[in-house]
Amino acid sequence: MSKLTIADVSKIFSTTVAVDTFSLDVADGELVCLLGPSGSGKSTLLRMIGGFETPSSGSIRIDDEEVIHLPPEKRPTGMVFQSHALWTHMNVFQNLAFGLKLRRRPKAEIKERVEAVLDLVGLKGYGSRMTTQLSGGQQQRVALARSLVLEPKILLLDEPFASLDQHLRERLREEVRDIQQRLKITTLFVTHGQDEALALADRIVVMRDGRVEQVARPDMVYREPATPFVAGFIGTMNLIDGTVANGTFSRASFSVPLPVADGPATLAIRPEALSLTAGGQGIIHRVTDYGTHGLVDIDLPDGTRIKSMISDAKAFAAGQSVDLKPTAISAYRDNAVIYRTR
Amino acid sequence: MAIALAPKRRTDWIGLVFALALTIVILVPMLVVITWSFANVWRFPSVLPQQFGLKFWQMTLARSDVWSALSLSLTLSAVVTAISAAICLPAAYAFARMTFPGRDVLFFSFLAGQAFPKFGLLVAIAAIFLQLNLIATFWGVVLIQLVGTLLFMIWIPVAAFQSVDRRMEEAARDAGAGPLRVFWSITLPQAAPTIFSAVLLSFVGTFYETEGAWLIGAPQIRTMPVLMISFINNQPVIQYGAVLSVLLWIPSLIALVFTRRVVNSGSFARGFGG
Amino acid sequence: MTTRPPSGRAQSRGLIGLLLVAVPVGLFAWMTVWPIISGLVQAFTPTQPNGTRPFSPANFVEFFSDPYSLSNLGVTLWTCLVTLGLLLVICIPLALYLRFAQGRLAAYVQTMAMFPMFVPSIILAFAFIRVLGPNGTVDLLLNAVGLPKIRSPYLTPWGPVIGLVWDNIPLTVLILVSGLGAVSNQAVEAARDVGARPLTLFWYIVLPRIWTSVAVVISFTMLGLFSAFTLPYVLGPASPEMMGPFMQRTFGDLRDPEMALTQATVTMLFCIAFGIFYVRAVARNRGK
Numbered sequence: 053m054s055k056l057t058i059a060d061v062s063k064i065f066s067t068t069v070a071v072d073t074f075s076l077d078v079a080d081g082e083l084v085c086l087l088g089p090s091g092s093g094k095s096t097l098l099r100m101i102g103g104f105e106t107p108s109s110g111s112i113r114i115d116d117e118e119v120i121h122l123p124p125e126k127r128p129t130g131m132v133f134q135s136h137a138l139w140t141h142m143n144v145f146q147n148l149a150f151g152l153k154l155r156r157r158p159k160a161e162i163k164e165r166v167e168a169v170l171d172l173v174g175l176k177g178y179g180s181r182m183t184t185q186l187s188g189g190q191q192q193r194v195a196l197a198r199s200l201v202l203e204p205k206i207l208l209l210d211e212p213f214a215s216l217d218q219h220l221r222e223r224l225r226e227e228v229r230d231i232q233q234r235l236k237i238t239t240l241f242v243t244h245g246q247d248e249a250l251a252l253a254d255r256i257v258v259m260r261d262g263r264v265e266q267v268a269r270p271d272m273v274y275r276e277p278a279t280p281f282v283a284g285f286i287g288t289m290n291l292i293d294g295t296v297a298n299g300t301f302s303r304a305s306f307s308v309p310l311p312v313a314d315g316p317a318t319l320a321i322r323p324e325a326l327s328l329t330a331g332g333q334g335i336i337h338r339v340t341d342y343g344t345h346g347l348v349d350i351d352l353p354d355g356t357r358i359k360s361m362i363s364d365a366k367a368f369a370a371g372q373s374v375d376l377k378p379t380a381i382s383a384y385r386d387n388a389v390i391y392r393t394r
Numbered sequence: 395m396a397i398a399l400a401p402k403r404r405t406d407w408i409g410l411v412f413a414l415a416l417t418i419v420i421l422v423p424m425l426v427v428i429t430w431s432f433a434n435v436w437r438f439p440s441v442l443p444q445q446f447g448l449k450f451w452q453m454t455l456a457r458s459d460v461w462s463a464l465s466l467s468l469t470l471s472a473v474v475t476a477i478s479a480a481i482c483l484p485a486a487y488a489f490a491r492m493t494f495p496g497r498d499v500l501f502f503s504f505l506a507g508q509a510f511p512k513f514g515l516l517v518a519i520a521a522i523f524l525q526l527n528l529i530a531t532f533w534g535v536v537l538i539q540l541v542g543t544l545l546f547m548i549w550i551p552v553a554a555f556q557s558v559d560r561r562m563e564e565a566a567r568d569a570g571a572g573p574l575r576v577f578w579s580i581t582l583p584q585a586a587p588t589i590f591s592a593v594l595l596s597f598v599g600t601f602y603e604t605e606g607a608w609l610i611g612a613p614q615i616r617t618m619p620v621l622m623i624s625f626i627n628n629q630p631v632i633q634y635g636a637v638l639s640v641l642l643w644i645p646s647l648i649a650l651v652f653t654r655r656v657v658n659s660g661s662f663a664r665g666f667g668g
Numbered sequence: 669m670t671t672r673p674p675s676g677r678a679q680s681r682g683l684i685g686l687l688l689v690a691v692p693v694g695l696f697a698w699m700t701v702w703p704i705i706s707g708l709v710q711a712f713t714p715t716q717p718n719g720t721r722p723f724s725p726a727n728f729v730e731f732f733s734d735p736y737s738l739s740n741l742g743v744t745l746w747t748c749l750v751t752l753g754l755l756l757v758i759c760i761p762l763a764l765y766l767r768f769a770q771g772r773l774a775a776y777v778q779t780m781a782m783f784p785m786f787v788p789s790i791i792l793a794f795a796f797i798r799v800l801g802p803n804g805t806v807d808l809l810l811n812a813v814g815l816p817k818i819r820s821p822y823l824t825p826w827g828p829v830i831g832l833v834w835d836n837i838p839l840t841v842l843i844l845v846s847g848l849g850a851v852s853n854q855a856v857e858a859a860r861d862v863g864a865r866p867l868t869l870f871w872y873i874v875l876p877r878i879w880t881s882v883a884v885v886i887s888f889t890m891l892g893l894f895s896a897f898t899l900p901y902v903l904g905p906a907s908p909e910m911m912g913p914f915m916q917r918t919f920g921d922l923r924d925p926e927m928a929l930t931q932a933t934v935t936m937l938f939c940i941a942f943g944i945f946y947v948r949a950v951a952r953n954r955g956k
Contacts, residue, residue, distance in 0.1 A: 104564055124567035131568045137561035141583040150579070151569030195565075202569060408765055409773040416780035419834070423795035424787065426805050430798060438803045439811045485689040494685030500693050502951050507700040509943030513895030513912045514932035518707035519699055521925045541699040544692055549954070602788040605897040609916055619790045619898075626794055626902055636798070639791045650786040666843055666888060666950065 054115055054128075054205035054238045055080050056101070061110030063096050063262075070096040072262040073110070078206075081236040083229070085249035088259035089285070094242045097259075098208050101240065102131045114205055130204030134211045136195040138183040144170070144194055145179035151202045169201040172231060189220045196228065200235070207232070207239040213248070225251055246286050250274065258282045276392065280384045283320040290326065290358050292319045301383065304354035305333035306376060310383055312391050318384045323347065323361035325380040328368060332375025334358070341365035350374060430636035450633035460638065463621040470532070470617060471600040474539045478596050482547035483589065487577070489548065490555035501552070504545050513605055520609050530614040538606040543596040550595075554588035555581065591653045598649040602642075618642050704936075710926060711933040727930040739908040741934070743825055747900070747910060748893045751832045755840050755889060756882070758833070763844035764874070767851070785838035789831070793902040796831055797822055827903035828910060832893055840885050847881025848874070880949070887946035895935050911935050 056078040063071040071093040078084050086094040099105045101112055103124035112120050119127050139147055148166040157165075170176055173193040183191060192212055199207060209228070213221040229252050232239050243249055249256045250270045258265040258273060258281075266278035277283035284291050294303030296317050301310040308319065334350040337357065346365025350358045358376065368374065383391040430436065431450065433443035454460055488494070489501050507515065519538060520529065528534030558581050566576045582589075604619040611620065622642060625635040711728070713721040731737045766778055784792070799805045801822040810817060821827045851874050859873045897912035904910060909917070911931060919928035936943075 102564075102568060104567070123572075124564065125570045125572055129568070131565065133561045133565060135559065135561055137559060137565040139562055139566070139580055139584075141586075150566070150571075154570045154575070198565070198569065406769065406771070406773050409769055409771075409777060412762060412765055412777045413773055413780065416777060420780050420783050422805070423792075423799045426798050427791065427795045439808060441808050441812050481691040481695070485692045488685040488688035492681055492685035492688075494682035494689075497685070500689055502954075503693070504696060505947045505950055507696070508891070508950065509940070509947045510704065511891050511895035511935045511939050511943075513897045513915060514935040514939075515700065515703065517915045517919055517928050517932040518703035520919055521707060521710065521929050522699075522703050524925055537699065541695065544696055548692060602790070604788075604790055605912075608897070609920065612920060619788065622790045622794070623898070623902060626790075626797065632798070635794050639794050642788065643791055646786045646788060666839055666884075 056206055056238060056240070057111075057113040057116070058097075058101070059111045059113070061097070061100060061107045061112060063093070063100060063105060064108045069262050071100070071107075074262070074264060076257060076264070076267065078238055078240065080238055082254045083232050083239040083241060083252060085253035085256045086240065086242045086259060087244070087246060087249040087256050087285075088265075089244060091261075092259040093262035094244075094259050095210055096262075098131075098210050098240060098242050101206065102129050102208050103127045104131075128205035129208055130199030130202055130206070131208040131210065132192075132195050132199050132212045134214050136191045136212075138191055138194055138198070140183055142183070143179065144175070144181050144183060144186075147183060147194060148179075148198050148201050151198070155202075165201055169197045172200065173197045174227070188216050189224060192216065192224060193227075196231075200231070200237075205238065207237050209239065209241045211242055211244065214244075221245075221248070222251075228252065250286075258285060260285075276389075277320070277382070278389060279387050280318050280320065281387075283382065283384075288323055288359060290319075290321045290323065292321070292356065292358070293317075294319060296383075303356065304352050306352055306356075306358075308378055308381065310381075310391055312383065312385075315385060317390065320382040320384065321358075321378045322380070323359040325378060326358070326360040327377045327379060328360055328362060328374045329377060330368075330372065330374060332373055334374050334376055336368055336370050336372045336374060338370050339365055339368055348374075350376065427636050427639050430632055431640045433633060433636075436632075450631075450637050454634050454637040454641075457634075459616070459621060460641075463616050463618050464641070466616065467601055467618040470535060470539065471597045474536055474543060474600045475593060475597045477536070478540055478543040478547045479593055482544065483551055486548050486551035487555055487581075490552045501548075504548055507541075507545065513609075516606055516609050523610060529610060530612065532615060535607055535611045535615050535617075538610050539600045539603055542603060542606065543599065547592055547596050550592035551585065551589050554585035554592075557588075558584040594649050594652055598645050601645050707929045708933060711930045714926060727926065728934070730927075731930050731934060736908070737914075737931070740911060740914045743908040744894060744911045744935075747825060747828055747832070748890055751829050751836070751893055752886060752889055754829070754833045755836055756885070759837060759840040759844055759885075760882075762837075763841050763848055764870070766841065766845050767848040768856070781841045782838045784834055789835050789898050790902070792831060792835060793899055796827070796834075796903060800830070822903060823905050825905060827905075828896065828900040831899035831903050832896060835899065836889055836892065840889065843885050843888070844878065844881050847878040847884075851877045884946060884949045887942035887949070890942040891939055891946060894939050895932075 056076075058074060058076045058078075061071060061074045062069065074093075074097060076084070086097060088094045096105060100107050103119070103122060103126075107120060110120075111118060114128055119129075139150070142150070145166055148169065149162050152162045152165060166179065167176070170178060173196055175190060175193055175197065178186070178190070178194075183194060186194065195212070196209075212228075213224050216224065225248055228241075241249075241252060250273075253270055255267060256270055256273045257267050260281050266273060266282045268276070268278070273282060273286055277286060277289075280291055283289045292303050292306070294301050294306075294317060295315070296310050296312055297314050299309060299311050301308045301317055301319055303319070310317065310319070328348065328350075334352055337349040337351050339349075340347045342365070346362045346368075348360045348362055348368055350360060352358065360376070362368065380393040381391070382389060382393070429443065432446050432448070434447035434449045435445040436443035489497065516538070519541070523529050523534050523538075528537065562584065563576050563580055566580045567573075571579060601617075602619055603617075604623070607615065607617045607620050608623065611617065616624075618638070619642070622635065622638055625638055629635060712725065713723055714726045715721050762777070762781060766774060766781070769777075787795075797804065800818075800820055802817075802820050804820070807817045807820075821830055855873055856869065859869050864873070895912050895915070896910065897916060900910035901913040901916070904913070911934075915928050915931045915935075918924050918931060
């Protein structure tokens with residue numbers, strides 16, 4: 053049973069605010085992804101939990117025990133670094149045994165635990181290899197094993213797969229998820245890749261400029277983004293700024309009924325929620341055929357470009373004029389949702 | 395010159411000329427010295443020695459002044475290197491990994507000595523030592539050699555410490571190691587090969603340092619190079635100097651083997667402003 | 669729970685840092701900075717017969733009015749310039765070759781060029797005498813083919829020049845090759861593509877990029893040569909002598925530290941521009 057409680061944590065680097073009064077509860081066995089662009093403060097937050105940065109204010113508790121005053125070596129956290137940070141002067145076994153030796157475990161136990169964890173990450177029999185002889189994926193597995201072997205209460209992963217290629221990333225992502233589920237270990241995973249977050253997380257925390265934009269289940273982050281930023285950051289989204297008057301949103305010649313009070317608004321429409329019919333104000337700039345579907349770029353008369361996903365790419369061609377029919381929309385004003393279809 | 399790189403499989407004439415010229419100018423003099431050391435008899439005008447043998451090796455090694463100079467040089471180098479390592483390595487770590495007021499100014503201040511011609515500086519130091527009665531003493535020579543090692547015994551290890559990935563150290567903290575343990579188990583082993591080169595350079599540099607030893611140490615403190623000067627100036631039997639040269643050369647050859655990698659790396663040249 | 673003032677820990681760490689660097693910094697201040705200042709002061713305040721030391725340029729007037737001192741300074745300058753010229757003429761082509769050539773022959777040339785770095789100058793001096801000295805190897809070989817002996821450069825001003833060139837080849841080549849690293853292969857290939865001949869290439873593409881390195885070599889070598897001691901002492905003539913042996917003799921044999929300090933000050937002042945330029949170049953490189 054290990055839960056993590058972060059309350060009102062801020063980190064100020066001389067003049068810039070890296071993390072701004074951040075609060076989050078992570079339940080036992082939960083995998084939470086911190087998602088955001090670079091500079092959003094997600095890595096800083098993770099490093100504060102690991103003990104590598106000291107918060108300017110706030111509290112971090114693990115199982116209701118304050119850890120903020122503890123140095124990294126005294127915290128029950130295990131961190132996997134982006135650049136794997138394996139100790140190149142030791143072999144795989146020595147890398148994994150280092151922490152256990154510090155804890156003065158008996159030799160036999162060390163051997164047993166290291167072998168068990170190597171088996172867990174699929175590197176059975178690699179103990180005597182030097183870390184530099186391993187491939188990138190294997191190195192990252194060793195780094196993961198090095199954290200797991202100490203049985204931390206909280207596992208912290210700082211963009212662990214960022215330096216690997218797409219294919220390997222996807223495989224390791226699944227492995228991490230499997231291992232996490234099997235060990236039921238409370239995990240915080242930092243990434244800037246939305247695919248990774250959507251595939252892995254029980255919950256996603258979308259961060260921007262050191263603040264939380266939204267905390268929600270992956271499907272909710274995708275379907276019901278809380279702010280225009282989240283809407284734009286996760287998946288492809290048409291974000292159209294315009295004005296609402298008499299229950300109608302309009303931008304140039306494009307208008308949609310929107311039952312909200314008059315004023316400015318930002319409309320968010322997924323490409324797959326925008327159907328096209330021949331004849332209208334939009335001019336097709338390009339049609340890209342992806343085989344399974346087509347993606348159409350449409351230019352409105354004022355130059356706004358809008359994307360629509362269609363099932364048959366052959367149905368439309370560049371230059372054709374089309375009418376846009378949204379099937380599901382969200383609308384935002386002052387960074388908050390004011391309307392959502394359904 | 396760039397012609398040399400373009401068409402493949404063409405004889406590298408320029409390279410051959412350089413190789414030949416450098417071999418004659420650089421290798422041949424060394425071979426001549428080695429030949430002399432093994433020549434029992436070599437009278438003008440024979441191109442080769444009339445008689446080879448180890449006679450002069452035995453005679454040189456039987457001289458007490460050679461042994462006392464050798465043991466003095468080794469002691470001196472060991473003492474200087476040990477003190478230098480003891481005071482410079484912690485300082486290098488501090489420069490590389492800690493922030494404190496005046497860090498950059500102090501770090502670059504070690505360069506100031508390089509702005510002056512070395513022997514002029516030595517004379518200025520000698521004038522101070524004269525007042526302190528350090529002239530012609532062992533510790534006077536130790537001090538002057540020590541100052542000579544400061545710059546690279548700090549700069550090279552600083553570069554070594556800085557190149558250790560901080561995440562490796564953080565990972566060790568994460569695994570439960572305290573700061574001292576991290577330094578001992580992670581930082582030092584990672585930086586060790588480069589630091590070893592610096593220590594070796596310091597030892598060899600002290601072993602061969604001639605000018606400070608001559609100016610400060612003479613006449614009581616006779617190191618190997620100082621003895622060599624007196625052999626050149628006053629010793630009519632050529633072979634003694636030749637044998638001593640070969641003996642004297644051994645530490646340098648060891649250094650050559652171990653530090654070649656460091657010397658050939660770009661950072662070494664940059665250290666000299668290149 | 670809450671804000672922990674980080675300043676306390678940072679301050680104590682700062683103190684530890686200062687403590688760790690204190691000994692080498694102190695040693696350096698005592699044995700480099702202080703001697704320079706004290707030397708300057710002593711040189712400019714000659715001891716009067718009555719024991720007082722007023723400020724006076726008398727030592728320098730004496731130095732610059734003494735024909736022997738002047739000829740020593742002259743031979744030092746001559747040696748520096750000739751050595752420097754020879755070094756550049758030898759090392760620039762060598763560095764160019766090493767920068768652009770590949771293969772085992774180039775590796776051999778590189779090893780040979782670096783070799784003198786591992787030959788202590790005192791051994792070099794001995795080898796020099798055995799090869800170029802009277803009845804040395806060159807004489808032996810010339811004699812064997814029936815030619816007259818050479819006029820040996822040993823104990824002439826050319827002796828130190830040859831020794832110093834030999835000694836300085838490795839670092840000069842290293843610095844130049846490092847500087848040539850700034851000339852990209854593409855730049856050279858592009859220039860060849862538009863039809864540049866080797867000389868044009870050298871003049872317009874390569875040379876502009878390595879001026880700094882050449883300047884560094886000049887400063888570095890001037891600093892080293894101006895007060896060189898061992899090679900001039902062993903290989904050079906007894907009179908006139910270069911500044912290094914001259915200072916040593918004034919200090920050690922004539923027991924006149926004040927005059928030795930004056931000579932040291934003169935060499936330092938002659939080199940000050942080179943010194944400042946060199947130190948700035950090293951600092952800039954280290955800052956990168």
